[in-house]
Amino acid sequence: MQYVGQHMELVTRGAGFIGSHLVDALVASGKSVRVLDNFSSGRMEFLSHHDGSGMVEVVKADLLDPEAVRQALVDVDVVHHMAANPDIRLGTTVTDTDLKQGTVATYNVLEAMRLEDVGQISFSSSSAVYGEADVMPTPETYGPIKPISLYGASKLASEALITAWCGTFGAKSWVHRFANIVGPRGTHGVIYDFIHKLKADQGRLEVLGNGRQEKSYMSAHDCVQAMVHLVDNTSADVNLYNLGTGDTCSVRRIAEIVVEESGLEGVSIEYTGGDRGWAGDVPKTSLNVESLFATGFRPDMMSEQAIRHTASALISEIGL
């Protein structure tokens, strides 16, 4: 992969799970893409199908290195900022990861944009910003929002930095509040964890909590299609949307689907109990996606279908 010329789009954590799907979508729409990734969880193999295409350039650098970020922004028109600590649960034991890899990294991206005169940013926020909302499905207009995880806090902090940059320095932004995104190349999350548990013990699947946690899921493919759709079709200074399917799925149902897709017989699904998986886990999330749908976007898969598709793909990737 090599330098491909001017007017490209940058994807931070472009070798990661959702980032690499976004690279696929951007290349499919004819865009030249630069990937910035520190490869802490990103993998070069997620991009290897673009080798030789001349459309994708890869820069290995860390967002906590301001000078490297600035260099990566040369000739860039739009930054798709996907980088973050992917492990939401980590915040319960290590408290500075989300601050650094979330909030400070976003600051570094924005400051580099200001210095290099890059005026557009599309950001992967999260339904985690809503914490335990009283209103479900939760619309973008819900407030006050009170994230309960350190991950959610870093996403809200990043959103705030972005809107402040727009208000103070004239940048234009898209803020995408993601449902739980699932799909091939996933490197974390409940489906990934269940498969690894089954790999270790094919007779038993332990589920954290009582299994009644219920959340919105969206396939990575639909997620990046929605991102590209919104960037192409909305034009406010700050374009903030929930990204999801409009329905939900319980953890209990996910466990059943993963077992079904595994082909294993006689698996005992066991619950540790309690209404959440861990402190900071939100037991129920349901995103109101009327605003997204009003822009003309529709997902290809609903929550259960996305989960089944993902379970099948990850079982192939991970092996059982």
Place this chain on the structure above:
Amino acid sequence: MQYVGQHMELVTRGAGFIGSHLVDALVASGKSVRVLDNFSSGRMEFLSHHDGSGMVEVVKADLLDPEAVRQALVDVDVVHHMAANPDIRLGTTVTDTDLKQGTVATYNVLEAMRLEDVGQISFSSSSAVYGEADVMPTPETYGPIKPISLYGASKLASEALITAWCGTFGAKSWVHRFANIVGPRGTHGVIYDFIHKLKADQGRLEVLGNGRQEKSYMSAHDCVQAMVHLVDNTSADVNLYNLGTGDTCSVRRIAEIVVEESGLEGVSIEYTGGDRGWAGDVPKTSLNVESLFATGFRPDMMSEQAIRHTASALISEIGL
């Protein structure tokens, strides 16, 4: 001032403008107080009336020194976290001040609370978190909120860290979204600026913008009374309230009041034009304070009265 024993309340930036008023209110209600201040803008003289009372202990340290923060939290029951960069406009030229002195400083306070097992935090947030809201007076339930200043972003980021700590580690919090707070000991803001301008040129007062910017003002005395009232009378995990008077005052009217209180004759008030003082300045803010009033609190002074009282006090402090 010296160490006064166990079970005290900590006030960060307690030698600052609002912080020192809060120290007064806490001492008046019989509390022992530890002040933590780096004296970047705080002044020992704001606390000198407590000398010899045995109620106030002062620690000179910076919130960016995690070990010093941790030491300052020993034997503390409640942290009143008032520290922040006081100069909102600075963010238009220096972009990392609010990140460090706001967001990272709040992280350090929360992390020290976790390590020292201090379970309660009362935080001075700001109406700046709302940015340019579509709904005025703006209630706490307004969303999505999009701060347009780097100061507002750091306040929202700090709120998010606080709610995440409550959700993940079980802390209890009060989040106070302040109107523009004015009063004696003020070290920044429009009234302070106007008096310094008049001191430099007694015949002319230049006002940034067209003077039609209109905001909620509250006296520092009422502000700290409201903070103490809410800590004493609300008990959710996260208690989030707008703090203000319910009315607004224009910059034009403030200029007139400052000139009146100055006693100067024939001052020409001149406007630079434009609908805001600077990029990131919010032209109009009006806080809905129904929730605060529903708790039984009422301010002593409305906006104009608070401004006149402040102008008089600051003219005495600064001199003309």
